[in-house]
Each structure stands twice: as structure tokens, then as C-alpha cells.
Amino acid sequence: MAFTKDDIINALKTVYDPEIPVNIWDMGLVYTIDISEKQVRLEMTFTSPTCPMMEELLAQVKDVVSKVVAPIPVKVDLVWDPAWDLSRMSDAARIELDLTNSGW
Numbered sequence: 001m002a003f004t005k006d007d008i009i010n011a012l013k014t015v016y017d018p019e020i021p022v023n024i025w026d027m028g029l030v031y032t033i034d035i036s037e038k039q040v041r042l043e044m045t046f047t048s049p050t051c052p053m054m055e056e057l058l059a060q061v062k063d064v065v066s067k068v069v070a071p072i073p074v075k076v077d078l079v080w081d082p083a084w085d086l087s088r089m090s091d092a093a094r095i096e097l098d099l100t101n102s103g104w
Contacts, residue, residue, distance in 0.1 A: 001035070003068050008033055008040065011064040017053055022096050024061070028088025031079065040065060041075045045084045054078075 012025040024030060024044070032043035044061065046054055058076055066074045086099065094100050 001037075001069075001072075005033055005035060007068050008035075008065055011068045012061065014064055015057065015060050017051070017057060019053070020047075020097070022089075022093040024057070026090040026093040026096075028090065028093070029084065030061075031082075035069075037072070039073050039075055040069045041077065043077045043079045045079050047084050049080065 009025055012030055013023045015024045016022070017024065017027070020027065027047070029046060030042055030044045032041070034041040042061065042065065044058075046057075051057075058078065062074050062076050065076075086094075089097075089099070
């Protein structure tokens with residue numbers, strides 16, 4: 001394979017929810033990246049099950065990762081367990097959203 005997990009993470013860092021100025025990786029929305037010779041599978045979630053951009057963001061994730069791992073197929077599974085919370089965010093995301101004093 002000519003790509004690494006870091007290559008996938010870098011691609012994920014280009015995906016933003018238009019309502020939040022932080023990429024989905026630093027938001028902690030991607031839980032799992034499983035790489036095999038037959039498939040790259042991601043598990044991800046959203047901050048809310050009513051996110052109006054959910055379908056578009058799932059498609060964008062699949063697209064950016066597919067460009068990195070081609071010709072290996074990409075599967076993106078949407079999960080709600082465990083539920084997302086602020087503790088999943090990177091320090092950079094907390095600073096960007098001014099959540100550094102939130103106790104996390």
C-alpha cells in the first residue's frame with residue numbers, strides 16, 4: 001500500500017462541517033480507521049443526529065479518503081455509540097472554539 005493511516009488522517013482534516021470552524025478529525029468525529037488490503041473502513045459520528053449536513057459530510061469523507069487509498073474501496077459507517085462528547089475534541093479544536101476553560 002502506498003498510503004498510511006496518517007495520509008488518511010490528513011485527508012480527513014480537510015473536511016469541515018460548515019457550521020463549525022474545526023475539521024472533523026480534530027472534532028473527534030472519526031472513531032475508527034481500519035485498513036486492510038480489501039477495504040478501508042471508517043466509523044464516524046456527528047455531534048447531533050439531526051445534523052442537516054450529515055449526508056453531504058459522509059459523502060465528502062468517502063470521497064477524500066477514496067482519493068488517498070484508490071483503488072481500495074472505502075466504507076464509512078455512521079455510529080452513535082459511543083455518543084460524541086467534548087472530550088473527543090483535540091486541544092487545537094478546543095482552543096479554536098474557545099472551550100479551554102470548560103473543564104475538559
